[in-house]
Amino acid sequence: MIKLFKIALRNLIRFKRRTLLTTSLIAIGVLFVMVFIAASSSFNNIIIGQITDSMLGHIQVHKRGYMASIDSLPLTLNLSEKGWKKFQSIAEKIPEIESISPRIKFGGMFSNYMDSTNIRINGVYPDMEIATIPLLLARVKGGEKTIKKGEILIPELLATGLKVKAGDSVVVIATNKDGSVNGKQFRVSGIIESVTGPGGRDGYIHIEDAKDILRMEELEVSEVAIRINDFSKLNKINDQLTKNLSESKNKKGKPIFDIRTWEKLSPFYNISKMIDIMTIFIKLMLIAIVLVSIMNVMIMAVYERIREIGTISAIGTMPEKILVLFLIEGFSLGVIGVIIGNILAGISIFLMNLIKITFNFSRQTGYVLSPELKIGDIIFVSVVVIVMSVFATLQPAIKAAKMEPVDALRHV
């Protein structure tokens, strides 16, 4: 086998220019694919991280039926205190759940005493919310990065529109589920930056203040945001939570809870899926490059060496050895291309990190792309390219192995 490798490699060296062109083509293909995967993966991770860590959480739980009417933020579809406690006890038994944060969500009127407008508000327990949404306070651009009782964080668009700044007094008026209207005065503690997606333009108050405005005697929860300790296990944990919560049923025998991952809550998931599809197409293009270039070069190699094939066949070389000899050549082309491509990709990604490429997404600016080569991607792309190299060599190699020595020796 070593000798076959030696012969194959020497044949590749023998046709230096052709080998160089083919391996360069494969290497460039691998380079582009690896850089694209690393960059798109970094983009995805940054945006998903932003969405989940600054607003949504990894998973959200609502009372069944709430999501269908979420635009009106129906207070009648909140989880009761009993339902919330039931949920708490189930969530506590799943060690992968890092933190949970109950929210009371409601719509109301916001006034600075001169103008008024609509506002959507989240009433939260600050400690629980910050543990679940760690980037929430990073969104606070003006004022204090806190959510205290009697204070409100207002979205920046509203602050700009109504010319409200940190420290101002404002009033929030809301209708509770019984239809009675109540209002409460707040001090604006800070201005919170808007982010893309549901809830990205909501204000924040303390949950006790929300209970006051809505005249709740006991806690009623509109939604629960959940943070898990390993994002790669999102679907597994979601399945487990769904399974555990599915046992809780209402009087009609239907499940109480509606559990959704961020993917079902954020429109960015569709962009993320689009990027994944583009990645698949890029990989398919690489496969096409490898197939066409290797098949082309190996067909030429067989054609140019017909007499040589006839000679080794005449002196007794078995057809399968001739087959293997050519397969090794294709395999070697793939391996060399993959090695060079991965090295170039490593260098390119290192340089990209060095020059710090920034990008904007929606209203957010200055995200720094931090692509990295993942061992899984390297292995996957390398194996695909090498397997495709061997596959592309198969047809010319079979042709060589099946060649009749008498015809091959006669070839001019």
Added chain:
Amino acid sequence: MNLISAVDINKIYQSGEIEVPALRSVNFEIEAGSFISFIGPSGSGKTTLLNLIGCLDKPTSGKLKVAGVITSDLSRREAASFRGENLGFIFQDFNLIPVLTVYENVEYPLLLVQNLPYKERKDRVHSLLEKVGMKDQMNKYPDQISGGQKQRVAVARALVSKPRLVLADEPTANLDSKTAFMVIDIMRQMRDDYGVTFIFSTHDPKIVSEVEILFTLEDGMLVNTSKGKGGRND
């Protein structure tokens, strides 16, 4: 003892719808250890006959027995195995593998056909390269040596697997007279040393003058068998 016996051998090539007879009712016997040649003009069927003896092709009809085996019945794999064990080939254009050195070219049949261990391969290759006078050139590639040297390497490669029969198709056609005689001398010496049967197809008078038996072919028929001027050196 007969090494080869051919009974009523016919070979017909199909050219479109036209049948082209290359050999017609050829009968002959060749003893082991012979130094013989098939001669005749171009198109007389010399190379076709050599291809049949060398299991590179099959007769259309007739029975061909080589080293006790009816070769016309062999499958493709069996024929390859038979060639690797029993036959050596020398080609007009030398047909050395360009990416292998002289040593590696000679070693090739032992390594990739007979799978012999390193020590035995090394001993046999060194011994034969010494006998053909190419030991000092053994690390050179085919494009670094002359035509005569290439054919000497080809002779060594044909003999290294200890075949019972060496088939040489126009082995001196691309060599000058001096080199051609040298190569023939080497081959005859090998025949004498190892008892290998040599069969040539040629119309080169240099070979014709050196062989022991001449089979003359014309239009695919064996028209004459005669003794040549060559003889054993012993």
